[in-house]
Amino acid sequence: MLAYTIRRILMLIPVLIGMSLITFSIIHLIPGNPAQTILGEQATPQAIAQLEEQLGINEPYLVQYFDYIGGLLQGDLGQSLRTNADISNEIWPFLAATIELTIFAMVFAVIVGVNAGIISAWKQNSLFDYGAMLVALIGVSMPIFWLGLMQQWIFAQELGWLPAFGRGNPRDPVETTTHFYLLDTLLSGRMDQFWTSFRHLILPGVALGTIPMAIIARMTRSSMLEVLRSDYIRTVEAKGIPKLSVVYRHGFKNAVIPVLTIVGLQTGTLLGGAILTETIFSWPGVGRYVFDGIGNRDYPVIQSGILIIATMFVFINLIVDLLYSYIDPRIKY
Amino acid sequence: MKKSLVLSFAAATVLTFTACGGNDGGNDGEGDVDTNENATETNDSEEGEDGGDEASQPAEDQTLIFARGGDSVSLDYASVTDGESSRVTQQIYESLLTFEEDSFEIGPGLAEDWEVADDGLSYVFTLREGVTFHDGTDFNAEAVKLNFERWADPDHEYHFADEGYAYSVYGTQFGGFQGDEGHVIDEINVLSDYEVEFVLNETLGSFLQNMGMSYFSMTSPAAFEEYGSEINENPVGTGPFQFVSWSRDDSIVLEKYEDYWQEDLPKLDSVIFQVIPDNSARLTALRSGEIDIMDGLNPDDLEALEGEEGITTFERATNNIGYLGFNADKEPFDDPEVRRALNHAIDKETLISVLYAGMAEPAKNLIPPDYLGYNDEIEPYEYDPELAEQMLADAGQEGLEMDLWTMPVARPYMPDPERAAEVMQANLSDIGVTANIVSMEWATYLEQTEAGEHDIFMLGWSGVNGDPDYFFGNLLHSDAIPGGNRTFYRNEEVDSLLDQAKTSIDEDERAELYMEAQELIHEDAPMIPLVHSIPVLAGSERVQNYVPHPQTSEPLTEVELSE
Numbered sequence: 001m002l003a004y005t006i007r008r009i010l011m012l013i014p015v016l017i018g019m020s021l022i023t024f025s026i027i028h029l030i031p032g033n034p035a036q037t038i039l040g041e042q043a044t045p046q047a048i049a050q051l052e053e054q055l056g057i058n059e060p061y062l063v064q065y066f067d068y069i070g071g072l073l074q075g076d077l078g079q080s081l082r083t084n085a086d087i088s089n090e091i092w093p094f095l096a097a098t099i100e101l102t103i104f105a106m107v108f109a110v111i112v113g114v115n116a117g118i119i120s121a122w123k124q125n126s127l128f129d130y131g132a133m134l135v136a137l138i139g140v141s142m143p144i145f146w147l148g149l150m151q152q153w154i155f156a157q158e159l160g161w162l163p164a165f166g167r168g169n170p171r172d173p174v175e176t177t178t179h180f181y182l183l184d185t186l187l188s189g190r191m192d193q194f195w196t197s198f199r200h201l202i203l204p205g206v207a208l209g210t211i212p213m214a215i216i217a218r219m220t221r222s223s224m225l226e227v228l229r230s231d232y233i234r235t236v237e238a239k240g241i242p243k244l245s246v247v248y249r250h251g252f253k254n255a256v257i258p259v260l261t262i263v264g265l266q267t268g269t270l271l272g273g274a275i276l277t278e279t280i281f282s283w284p285g286v287g288r289y290v291f292d293g294i295g296n297r298d299y300p301v302i303q304s305g306i307l308i309i310a311t312m313f314v315f316i317n318l319i320v321d322l323l324y325s326y327i328d329p330r331i332k333y
Numbered sequence: 334m335k336k337s338l339v340l341s342f343a344a345a346t347v348l349t350f351t352a353c354g355g356n357d358g359g360n361d362g363e364g365d366v367d368t369n370e371n372a373t374e375t376n377d378s379e380e381g382e383d384g385g386d387e388a389s390q391p392a393e394d395q396t397l398i399f400a401r402g403g404d405s406v407s408l409d410y411a412s413v414t415d416g417e418s419s420r421v422t423q424q425i426y427e428s429l430l431t432f433e434e435d436s437f438e439i440g441p442g443l444a445e446d447w448e449v450a451d452d453g454l455s456y457v458f459t460l461r462e463g464v465t466f467h468d469g470t471d472f473n474a475e476a477v478k479l480n481f482e483r484w485a486d487p488d489h490e491y492h493f494a495d496e497g498y499a500y501s502v503y504g505t506q507f508g509g510f511q512g513d514e515g516h517v518i519d520e521i522n523v524l525s526d527y528e529v530e531f532v533l534n535e536t537l538g539s540f541l542q543n544m545g546m547s548y549f550s551m552t553s554p555a556a557f558e559e560y561g562s563e564i565n566e567n568p569v570g571t572g573p574f575q576f577v578s579w580s581r582d583d584s585i586v587l588e589k590y591e592d593y594w595q596e597d598l599p600k601l602d603s604v605i606f607q608v609i610p611d612n613s614a615r616l617t618a619l620r621s622g623e624i625d626i627m628d629g630l631n632p633d634d635l636e637a638l639e640g641e642e643g644i645t646t647f648e649r650a651t652n653n654i655g656y657l658g659f660n661a662d663k664e665p666f667d668d669p670e671v672r673r674a675l676n677h678a679i680d681k682e683t684l685i686s687v688l689y690a691g692m693a694e695p696a697k698n699l700i701p702p703d704y705l706g707y708n709d710e711i712e713p714y715e716y717d718p719e720l721a722e723q724m725l726a727d728a729g730q731e732g733l734e735m736d737l738w739t740m741p742v743a744r745p746y747m748p749d750p751e752r753a754a755e756v757m758q759a760n761l762s763d764i765g766v767t768a769n770i771v772s773m774e775w776a777t778y779l780e781q782t783e784a785g786e787h788d789i790f791m792l793g794w795s796g797v798n799g800d801p802d803y804f805f806g807n808l809l810h811s812d813a814i815p816g817g818n819r820t821f822y823r824n825e826e827v828d829s830l831l832d833q834a835k836t837s838i839d840e841d842e843r844a845e846l847y848m849e850a851q852e853l854i855h856e857d858a859p860m861i862p863l864v865h866s867i868p869v870l871a872g873s874e875r876v877q878n879y880v881p882h883p884q885t886s887e888p889l890t891e892v893e894l895s896e
Binding site: 032034039051081093170171279 | 394396398403404406407414415494495496497498499501504505562565566578580581582583584586605607608609610611613614615617618620621623773774775776777779783792793794795807813815816817
């Protein structure tokens with residue numbers, strides 16, 4: 001297991017190098033000059049030339065790439081062209097915001113999706129089954145931005161139950177240490193702020209988690225149906241064990257592998273898919289950070305943002321793979 | 334109808350909530366939504382200022398939340414040109430002179446008084462005494478000298494060019510930097526603690542207007558020493574509000590400066606600039622009472638807001654031009670007759686009703702109507718498709734085909750460029766002209782129009798200091814090729830008039846010269862002036878004394894919140 005883990009981690013290195021090269025190249029192929037974008041339509045050619053020189057963007061492409069990689073190896077993600085800030089200093093709050101949102105969305109998706117899937121399989125062809133699968137179908141096909149705007153309209157504007165934007169109440173800012181608001185508010189013992197932060201998570205979390213929730217529900221259902229039809233379940237049932245225990249303890253354990261794959265893949269997708277949700281709900285996450293970077297041709301920001309998202313994606317896959325061999329020892333590589 | 338949809342959707346989503354253990358009943362303890370209850374029955378107030386006088390009492394919580402689409406780039410105001418940055422620095426910093434609250438009329442600011450020498454080459458400012466920076470240090474003549482020298486001198490220890498700061502606005506407004514040929518500020522002399530003299534080597538008509546620009550505000554010299562190039566994240570000025578915190582892409586928090594030099598001001602305790610990127614989401618936040626003022630209203634939403642309870646709108650005076658420019662270097666647009674003909678082809682009224690929800694006025698000149706030297710005598714080219722067709726035929730240009738370049742991004746002067754292009758395409762096709770809409774990415778668009786790759790193109794310009802030279806000099810002077818002059822319009826006579834007007838310090842003379850220039854420009858028709866748009870903000874009726882300024886931002890010194 002340890003050898004396998006180490007081998008898997010070493011395999012990440014070429015993947016990450018390749019990724020950085022691809023991102024770097026693609027970004028530099030986009031037409032448009034960052035200096036022009038930063039200064040806007042009211043810029044003079046002299047100002048543009050001056051800024052280009054200051055930003056070092058008239059250096060050859062490879063020089064820029066090796067500069068970037070050199071810095072990366074020393075933990076330096078470079079400077080934002082637009083704000084001059086060190087990216088490694090400023091990216092953490094964005095990253096933490098995205099991770100918090102993704103975890104919340106995934107917890108929601110897994111709890112609701114898995115249970116809905118199990119119950120649907122257990123009560124196959126019941127009203128619940130049809131209802132849940134209909135919701136899942138709608139969930140898969142619903143665009144996030146539409147769902148998000150509808151949620152805001154209904155739960156924030158019309159009903160006034162939940163806040164429409166941000167991570168907390170701007171009038172009462174959270175004191176941050178880790179930048180995970182739920183954790184920070186607990187650490188500072190501010191239960192009122194914890195509750196506020198939690199409520200701010202609900203709408204974006206549900207919007208972001210709906211698609212994976214639907215996918216997980218469908219996957220769980222089909223996987224469970226297969227297991228529930230197998231012989232050993234009939235044996236277990238014959239022993240007179242309560243149905244609930246049959247389904248959850250004996251059945252689900254064997255149906256979990258495909259579900260786990262989906263959960264892993266979806267978590268990775270969520271990291272990328274967070275851009276829309278973060279924009280609609282003004283969630284200051286890394287998706288927004290990259291999105292703004294793209295609008296401003298802020299090369300270092302785009303590179304670092306994508307690199308970090310991709311790295312996390314790769315690591316999530318690693319964790320899923322490792323979990324496989326833990327759950328089902330027959331899976332060995 | 335609306336209710337039932339709401340309920341069924343609510344039911345579906347609530348179903349999903351139950352599993353994650355959320356118990357979403359109470360909404361107290363936060364103040365997020367309670368502002369709605371305070372909305373009174375009056376929904377007729379147009380002005381926003383009056384209307385609530387009898388009933389309204391100052392609210393207990395004087396924290397104003399101002400929501401906008403993007404974050405500030407930097408709080409070192411002179412190094413950036415975006416409106417979102419100056420919106421915040423306006424509150425923290427002050428300049429020697431200030432504009433009137435709703436116009437570009439200049440008045441005293443940190444300088445109480447000023448004197449201009451007869452030859453226009455020396456300006457002496459008498460500074461206000463007893464003004465302190467937020468760090469407690471005194472504001473004085475030395476501070477003024479240091480601030481100006483830091484922008485002018487690329488080698489100054491606080492110029493921070495090596496850290497990537499560019500003070501481009503200084504260069505534009507004062508003819509370059511120290512050592513450049515056109516740089517007008519020769520020296521700055523400290524005459525006494527509260528008197529400072531600027532000596533110019535050439536007269537500059539817009540000098541006093543420049544002094545009112547928020548780009549040229551005063552930072553505490555002690556703060557430069559303390560923070561160095563990190564001054565952009567640690568702003569220290571003399572303004573009504575002082576800086577508290579900045580979470581990037583989220584919010585900037587400011588609080589009242591207790592020792593502010595104007596008695597009993599500011600009225601607000603704090604101001605929070607909140608980023609909400611999505612226009613619809615921002616409006617939702619306003620309607621749910623989570624924010625107090627929002628910028629960037631979709632013109633289409635304006636109608637829906639009329640008469641909505643608890644919400645009011647604020648109009649900013651126009652300070653821009655949206656235009657369609659020809660490439661005078663390309664056939665057949667090098668022929669003024671063709672350009673005049675096409676000027677008759679565009680239906681500006683329809684454009685305004687379709688795209689601006691009426692919030693714009695048709696343009697006939699380059700500068701907005703309340704600018705110095707605006708020539709109201711100019712007869713606009715009437716919308717007359719038949720005449721246009723005839724004129725084109727006379728010029729031998731029947732069946733003309735061209736590329737119509739369309740901006741890929743919305744701007745205040747052009748809220749929906751794609752639809753605008755379609756409307757104009759239809760106008761042109763009415764007179765037998767085929768216009769192929771061409772769109773490209775924004776930075777490329779700016780580069781290629783500057784390089785003259787286009788036939789005709791859409792663009793606009795916004796004023797910064799209320800001075801006509803900022804429009805004419807940048808858009809139509811032949812010196813601005815390549816650069817802002819993307820029509821490649823060259824007229825020596827116009828150049829000479831603009832040069833004289835730029836250096837003159839006699840207002841009447843300047844006005845006269847600009848009027849004359851506008852006649853020539855109108856005759857040459859290098860562009861089709863389309864509209865001067867009127868940006869609209871929406872806000873809660875609780876917001877009192879908020880007056881939007883034609884430059885994109887304003888100090889919130891007098892603003893307060895009522896119950």
